[in-house]
Amino acid sequence: xxxxxxPTASVAVPRKTAxxxxxxxxxxxxxxxxxxxxxxxxxxxxxxxxxxxARPKAIVRKKKPTFARPAPDGLRTEIVxxxxxxxxxxxx
Amino acid sequence: xxLLDPEVEGGAIEALYARGVTDGLPVVPPTRERVxxxxxxxxRARDAVxxxxxxxxxxxxxxxxxxxxxxxxxxxxxxxxxxxxxxxxCDEAFDLHGVSATTNAPAPLVVVNGPVRAALDINCxxxxxxxxxxxxxxxxxxxxxxCVNVGGxxxxxxxxxxxxxxxxxxxxxxxxxxxxPWESLCVEHGFAxxxxxxxxxxxxxxxxxxxxxxxxxxxxxATIAASLAVVSHHKMTHWGDTLLVLSPEHARIIGDxxxxxxxxxxxxxxxxxxxxRELVPGKDGGEGLPEHVLRKFNDPATExxxxxxxxxxENLKLVVAGGTAGRFSAIVPGWTFSKASALVFRPxxxx
Numbered sequence: 160x161x162x163x164x165x166p167t168a169s170v171a172v173p174r175k176t177a178x179x180x181x182x183x184x185x186x187x188x189x190x191x192x193x194x195x196x197x198x199x200x201x202x203x204x205x206x207x208x209x210x211x212x213a214r215p216k217a218i219v220r221k222k223k224p225t226f227a228r229p230a231p232d233g234l235r236t237e238i239v240x241x242x243x244x245x246x247x248x249x250x251x
Numbered sequence: 252x253x254l255l256d257p258e259v260e261g262g263a264i265e266a267l268y269a270r271g272v273t274d275g276l277p278v279v280p281p282t283r284e285r286v287x288x289x290x291x292x293x294x295r296a297r298d299a300v301x302x303x304x305x306x307x308x309x310x311x312x313x314x315x316x317x318x319x320x321x322x323x324x325x326x327x328x329x330x331x332x333x334x335x336x337x338x339x340x341c342d343e344a345f346d347l348h349g350v351s352a353t354t355n356a357p358a359p360l361v362v363v364n365g366p367v368r369a370a371l372d373i374n375c376x377x378x379x380x381x382x383x384x385x386x387x388x389x390x391x392x393x394x395x396x397x398c399v400n401v402g403g404x405x406x407x408x409x410x411x412x413x414x415x416x417x418x419x420x421x422x423x424x425x426x427x428x429x430x431x432p433w434e435s436l437c438v439e440h441g442f443a444x445x446x447x448x449x450x451x452x453x454x455x456x457x458x459x460x461x462x463x464x465x466x467x468x469x470x471x472x473a474t475i476a477a478s479l480a481v482v483s484h485h486k487m488t489h490w491g492d493t494l495l496v497l498s499p500e501h502a503r504i505i506g507d508x509x510x511x512x513x514x515x516x517x518x519x520x521x522x523x524x525x526x527x528r529e530l531v532p533g534k535d536g537g538e539g540l541p542e543h544v545l546r547k548f549n550d551p552a553t554e555x556x557x558x559x560x561x562x563x564x565e566n567l568k569l570v571v572a573g574g575t576a577g578r579f580s581a582i583v584p585g586w587t588f589s590k591a592s593a594l595v596f597r598p599x600x601x602x
Contacts, residue, residue, distance in 0.1 A: 196541065
């Protein structure tokens with residue numbers, strides 16, 4: 160292959176998933192709605208279950224302006240700096 | 252080693268396929284010489300960065316685009332068109348991140364305007380969406396390869412379209428400006444006549460509209476409107492940029508009656524409005540107006556307020572293309588719901 164030029168420009172780095180919390184007790188949990196239809200239904204139910212079964216410090220609801228584009232930088236920074244756990248809902 | 256040694260070339264074709272850098276069809280092995288010829292033909296520095304290609308934001312240098320263009324089968328002189336198309340799809344307004352990652356099916360359609368169509372033999376006439384013209388076949392293919400190899404839009408890994416469509420192999424047409432009664436798409440959007448441009452639309456496959464009997468703009472546009480009404484689904488509203496590709500015979504029916512493009516757009520836009528009561532979810536299908544719109548009305552099931560299919564008449568983009576015989580047109584729906592993609596233009600810089 161060395162005589163042929165590389166068509167790729169790989170900048171993708173292997174990503175690791177964030178470490179999972181052993182417990183949700185005392186944690187701030189952010190529920191992110193990506194603005195797909197019925198995403199709020201799913202997150203409403205998850206919030207109910209979290210309040211029933213865990214003792215989080217807080218449950219914060221956030222929403223992307225549209226599912227069609229990445230979350231705006233401001234929203235990402237806001238979430239990263241203020242949450243221990245993030246749950247993102249895809250729906251339809 | 253000879254460049255034309257069939258065994259060496261064959262081995263390279265297999266190796267490139269095995270690396271996952273093709274579209275499944277054989278590619279032309281991008282030898283240093285072939286790539287250098289393409290770079291030289293565009294008159295730009297090989298390491299100039301044209302764009303960062305979403306979703307991985309890999310840098311598309313002139314050389315990297317040339318490698319993919321060679322693989323696609325482009326002649327060196329096509330490279331300026333491919334470069335302009337790459338620039339266009341990487342414009343924020345195009346939302347290539349969404350286009351490449353969505354479960355929906357859009358592929359970038361490239362529409363070429365200007366004298367470059369004749370210079371490069373870009374088909375604008377018979378069989379315009381079909382095979383047979385090297386420029387159309389390979390320019391669209393090169394753009395696709397850049398999206399995958401530089402942007403990271405690997406099908407089934409990052410690019411998760413449920414169905415996709417054949418335009419993801421290649422999707423490039425010229426506008427048949429000489430057969431149009433109107434100004435071209437790019438002139439209509441502010442470019443001087445004679446400029447070479449590309450326009451890119453995140454597009455579904457073309458939907459044919461057959462009408463052999465209509466002889467007035469009103470009759471023909473009524474037929475076309477009925478097909479436009481089902482773009483996305485029949486109760487979708489507030490849609491954005493969508494291309495209406497009129498065959499020369501169809502365009503003449505409208506143009507000969509003295510109608511401008513704007514007249515046809517306005518007529519279609521007004522026709523394509525439906526009362527809220529016909530758009531509620533559960534009536535003729537589960538889809539319908541979203542909750543935030545329904546909340547504005549006391550009783551949506553009886554509400555007569557009209558909701559437009561397209562956000563504005565200007566979202567209906569008219570282009571003339573195709574063979575001079577045949578009363579067939581095509582709708583090319585955009586992936587253009589609110590906050591998604593839009594038609595984007597770029598000038599083509601030839602050396």
